[in-house]
Amino acid sequence: MSKQYKFLGGVHPSYNKHFTRDLATEELPLQSSYVIPLSQNIGAASVPLVDRGDQVLKGQMLAEPGGFVSVPIHAPTSGKIKKIDMYPHPSGRSMMAIEIKPDGEDKWIDGIGPLRDYENMDAEAIKKAIWDAGLVGMGGAAFPTHVKLSPPKEKPIDILILNGAECEPYLTADDRIMVERTKDVVEGAKLMAKVLGVDNIIIGIEENKPESVQKIREVAGPDIRVESLHVVYPQGSEKQLIYALTKREVPTGGLPMDVGIVVQNVGTAAAAFDACAYGKPLIERVMTVTGKGIKEPKNLLVRVGTLISDIVEYCGGMHEDTVKAIMGGPMMGIGQHTLDVSVVKGTSGMVFLTKKESTLYTSEPCIRCASCVDACPMGLLPTVISSYSVNSMFDSCESYNALDCIECGCCAFSCPSHIPLVQNIRRAKAEILASRKKAS
Amino acid sequence: MIISAVITLAVLGMIAGIGLGIAARVFAVKVDPRVEQIEAVLPAYNCGACGYAGCSDYAKAVAEGQSVNLCAPGGPNTVAKVAEIMGAEVTEQEKMVAYVLCAGTDSLAKKKYLYNGVADCNSANIVAGGDKQCGYGCMGLGSCVAACAFDAIVIEDGLARIIPEKCTGCKACVSACPKNIIHMIPASRAVHVACSNLDKGPAAKKACSVACIGCKRCTKECTNDEIVMDESGNLAVVDYSKKLQVSAPASVCPMNTILVIENEFTEPIVDPAPEEEETATQEERA
Numbered sequence: 001m002s003k004q005y006k007f008l009g010g011v012h013p014s015y016n017k018h019f020t021r022d023l024a025t026e027e028l029p030l031q032s033s034y035v036i037p038l039s040q041n042i043g044a045a046s047v048p049l050v051d052r053g054d055q056v057l058k059g060q061m062l063a064e065p066g067g068f069v070s071v072p073i074h075a076p077t078s079g080k081i082k083k084i085d086m087y088p089h090p091s092g093r094s095m096m097a098i099e100i101k102p103d104g105e106d107k108w109i110d111g112i113g114p115l116r117d118y119e120n121m122d123a124e125a126i127k128k129a130i131w132d133a134g135l136v137g138m139g140g141a142a143f144p145t146h147v148k149l150s151p152p153k154e155k156p157i158d159i160l161i162l163n164g165a166e167c168e169p170y171l172t173a174d175d176r177i178m179v180e181r182t183k184d185v186v187e188g189a190k191l192m193a194k195v196l197g198v199d200n201i202i203i204g205i206e207e208n209k210p211e212s213v214q215k216i217r218e219v220a221g222p223d224i225r226v227e228s229l230h231v232v233y234p235q236g237s238e239k240q241l242i243y244a245l246t247k248r249e250v251p252t253g254g255l256p257m258d259v260g261i262v263v264q265n266v267g268t269a270a271a272a273f274d275a276c277a278y279g280k281p282l283i284e285r286v287m288t289v290t291g292k293g294i295k296e297p298k299n300l301l302v303r304v305g306t307l308i309s310d311i312v313e314y315c316g317g318m319h320e321d322t323v324k325a326i327m328g329g330p331m332m333g334i335g336q337h338t339l340d341v342s343v344v345k346g347t348s349g350m351v352f353l354t355k356k357e358s359t360l361y362t363s364e365p366c367i368r369c370a371s372c373v374d375a376c377p378m379g380l381l382p383t384v385i386s387s388y389s390v391n392s393m394f395d396s397c398e399s400y401n402a403l404d405c406i407e408c409g410c411c412a413f414s415c416p417s418h419i420p421l422v423q424n425i426r427r428a429k430a431e432i433l434a435s436r437k438k439a440s
Numbered sequence: 441m442i443i444s445a446v447i448t449l450a451v452l453g454m455i456a457g458i459g460l461g462i463a464a465r466v467f468a469v470k471v472d473p474r475v476e477q478i479e480a481v482l483p484a485y486n487c488g489a490c491g492y493a494g495c496s497d498y499a500k501a502v503a504e505g506q507s508v509n510l511c512a513p514g515g516p517n518t519v520a521k522v523a524e525i526m527g528a529e530v531t532e533q534e535k536m537v538a539y540v541l542c543a544g545t546d547s548l549a550k551k552k553y554l555y556n557g558v559a560d561c562n563s564a565n566i567v568a569g570g571d572k573q574c575g576y577g578c579m580g581l582g583s584c585v586a587a588c589a590f591d592a593i594v595i596e597d598g599l600a601r602i603i604p605e606k607c608t609g610c611k612a613c614v615s616a617c618p619k620n621i622i623h624m625i626p627a628s629r630a631v632h633v634a635c636s637n638l639d640k641g642p643a644a645k646k647a648c649s650v651a652c653i654g655c656k657r658c659t660k661e662c663t664n665d666e667i668v669m670d671e672s673g674n675l676a677v678v679d680y681s682k683k684l685q686v687s688a689p690a691s692v693c694p695m696n697t698i699l700v701i702e703n704e705f706t707e708p709i710v711d712p713a714p715e716e717e718e719t720a721t722q723e724e725r726a
Contacts, residue, residue: 091568092568092569093569093575094575335567335568361556420558423557423558423567424558426563427558430566
């Protein structure tokens with residue numbers, strides 16, 4: 001039955017979810033310091049409203065949106081603003097962030113708490129609650145949710161898809177959210193569907209999460225379609241998920257709304273429920289800390305701004321031969337060069353790999369085997385784009401649709417010559433966008 | 441029979457020949473004879489420094505009125521010859537060479553991670569700004585070397601160095617560098633602040649043992665703002681429009697960031713003679 005829910009291409013890396021799949025989410029205790037970056041989403045960075053020395057309460061707005069495609073940022077705990085300065089950022093460069101010294105009270109700001117009559121909120125009220133809570137896509141892309149739920153009138157929407165695929169190896173955060181907060185996920189989906197004005201909700205979950213599938217099916221009821229998806233990477237990629245569930249193809253250079261669909265992560269749905277039901281801002285999330293390189297793998301509920309070094313300590317520390325710390329999954333995550341970075345709203349996990357698991361490669365010439373072509377879920381020719389990129393022929397890269405590349409890594413994963421295809425294609429994309437900007 | 445075949449071919453040949461002769465006159469393209477003359481004196485590097493697609497393209501542009509002064513790689517001799525053909529004025533151009541404003545070799549500058557990727561600076565720059573702790577410094581992977589058509593750049597201990605004697609001033613390396621730390625400098629200048637780090641002193645020092653820490657001692661050795669601090673206030677910058685021919689800024693620099701590099705093009709360093717200073721002290725004593 002799940003065979004019909006797939007797309008072209010894709011790869012099957014070892015999933016390694018056994019490290020944390022059956023571990024209940026633990027709450028990370030209050031730490032001694034929080035560093036909250038002002039840039040945690042696609043779009044404009046947020047603008048600070050506080051100054052050094054200010055006392056803040058938990059859930060208080062620390063920074064306001066820097067534009068429409070931007071969100072507010074809230075304090076993860078009560079305390080004093082220590083500094084607003086440049087700090088290491090998960091992207092690898094240093095960026096502005098607010099450092100808070102907790103006072104230990106963990107006191108909420110007024111107005112957050114008792115259950116509200118969320119079922120009778122209208123679409124505008126729900127959208128406002130979502131924006132005020134600072135919601136961004138929690139699957140990793142961190143696109144402001146209120147913007148995604150505001151498609152222009154020319155793009156009518158008829159389906160809301162909830163993304164419970166979690167196709168990255170090692171990560172089990174979404175799995176735990178679906179098992180532990182099933183009702184919140186489903187209610188959140190209904191709230192978001194109300195904003196969009198759609199009746200058709202589909203929840204897609206990879207079939208390697210049988211408990212999640214069963215629980216969500218029970219709670220969702222007969223009006224919501226819950227599908228068990230074929231296990232393949234990148235099943236959780238928006239465009240691939242849409243094709244697998246509806247056979248609709250997002251046009252090149254387009255967005256899901258071009259085919260009448262909006263996709264949201266299950267974690268975002270649960271956060272949307274929190275925002276509407278309790279007025280709770282997005283200040284914490286579930287993440288998976290895993291891999292052979294960490295002594296005690298866990299699923300943790302952590303606050304935004306928690307330092308990875310603190311999390312590593314809580315999980316027993318790294319093994320001596322740990323060489324790689326990846327924020328996200330091993331396919332698309334970002335390698336970190338320091339643990340002094342913080343959890344941001346889109347942090348789904350940290351994967352720690354040992355020396356044996358992280359081979360240093362040397363590239364050989366392309367043998368024209370087309371493994372990359374077979375694997376590409378977007379139907380591109382990675383070997384061609386990469387060759388043009390290496391020779392700085394970026395116009396040719398553009399004509400081979402380099403901008404449609406989702407950087408999923410299937411091509412590099414399949415290449416028997418270990419050619420860094422994704423890096424070459426990323427270079428091409430950067431050059432194409434830069435020359436477009438120059439031309440305009 | 442043979443004769444008729446020969447005659448037929450001869451007649452056909454004559455018709456074709458006359459036809460071609462007429463066509464050559466009627467459809468002749470008027471070529472400015474100067475274009476060929478100019479192209480003959482240009483160096484045929486086809487490097488693009490003039491902004492045109494190769495030497496023949498520039499020759500055509502000059503014949504149509506473009507400036508005769510654009511071929512820097514050809515040097516003053518070439519410019520003079522082109523000017524002669526066009527009957528135009530030659531403006532004195534100072535010889536410019538490219539210089540990499542960084543001294544952070546692998547031995548002196550720290551790395552923040554082990555980079556295992558494409559051996560190209562522009563590609564490595566995508567990965568957290570490169571593997572150097574100093575986010576501004578030379579990445580040493582050779583994008584500039586690949587861009588240079590004159591073999592004028594070498595990578596030594598992870599740092600790019602331009603050989604002034606080979607540099608033609610074509611500027612290809614300037615646009616190839618993703619950190620934008622290659623600058624065109626008058627070849628006569630010998631004193632350089634070999635750093636581009638804009639971070640505050642302590643952070644710069646942590647990243648590299650020859651970084652500029654913004655102490656400003658060099659600026660105090662200057663009488664006419666030959667070295668000034670940049671906008672951030674953290675980096676000393678030489679104003680190359682002014683002549684700086686003393687070695688004092690280099691000797692007072694606590695980080696050995698300022699280098700005096702002399703070659704066949706540089707004007708000699710003229711330091712104040714030590715005897716004059718002793719005489720002054722004697723006078724003061726008297």
